Amino acid sequence: MVVLVSPGLDEARLELGKALEARMMVTMVANCTVSYSGRTGSDIGEGERLIVLKGDGCVLVHRGRDYQPVNWQPSGCVFQTRIEGGRLLVKAVRPSPLETLTIEMDRIEFLSTFNLKDEAEFILHSSEEEMQKAILAEPDLIEQGLRVIDFEKKVAPGFVDVYGVDSQGNTVVIEIKKDPAGAAAVKQLVEYLKYLSPAEGKKVRPIIVAPSLAKGVLPTMEKMKIEFKPLTLQKSLETLQKRMKSDQKALKGWLGDAPSEKS
Structure with a gap:
């Protein structure tokens, strides 16, 4: 030391x-x-x-x-x-x-x-954070062309899990739930939308990402024009593991081709 x-x-x-x-x-x-x-x-x-x-x-x-x-x-x-x-x-x-x-x-x-x-062994208790990390690593999990601009974006009622734009330039606001999303998730997302505005000529697309939806919540979402994209914790963890292996493989290949340098 x-x-x-x-x-x-x-x-x-x-x-x-x-x-x-x-x-x-x-x-x-x-x-x-x-x-x-x-x-x-x-x-x-x-x-x-x-x-x-x-x-x-x-x-x-x-x-x-x-x-x-x-x-x-x-x-x-x-x-x-x-x-x-x-x-x-x-x-x-x-x-x-x-x-x-x-x-x-x-x-x-x-x-x-x-x-x-x-x-010490790291014991992972899977949570919405893993789902968020997976989306940040692979935005195509939600849809092709999605570009993440920010995460945990501060707005008056709280923090937007993932904030970005789609391939058409529309603002995308994502709320993540690790369990079936219900009325509370819809209410939370609606509150966030009050403080977010799209670019001129574009729209805001609110999206709930969860393994599934709670019974009876879909009609409310359709009325509020809130989209649903399914994503499980298992898929999120698989995505993160795949990304880590890909990064390690790329690094080994790069180090094998790069000339040695001393600090």
Whole structure:
């Protein structure tokens, strides 16, 4: 374990390189900018942030507020580091789909490296979160052409599970239930719709995603023009497992073809 307080960029890069090569966990507090390129693109200006790099190749960047990272990359990334123009650059490259997260730091307040030991078994209690993750990973589970824009989108009554647009540019609002969806799900979705508007000339499509519908709820849904898309927990878990295996296979192939680089 190494702990550095206010290290210089050269010292920080040296310890960072050692830790990444050894697949250790790294935490840093630094003044940085963050940019992402891949399916879309984003940039975040300078600010003091918590950066976490894990041994499995995932990276998270947190602000000093909110529980969700402001940017992140999943496991399987390849890390590259260098000093350029008085800044320490950390680049996390995900080979498939090709995505790059670049963190540029001009001042590091804290850096620590850990070799964490955790052999505990993870017991999954399936929930709506797995269904949500499956939809985020494979939007075609709902319909072809669906593009996810946001999830857990905050609106006055609560949080929209999945928010996106369809192939025609219509706004899609999805409420997920792991059990047969009933009147409560319909009421919840209707409340969300009061605070959401479509693009000009388009419409809002409310959709309930669940294994099935409770008895007697379909007429109400038809009256409110709420669609139903069936999705089971089992199908969601199978989708996530398939996606994980595909990512691992793509990473192995990419590493086999890529020239070796040292941090």
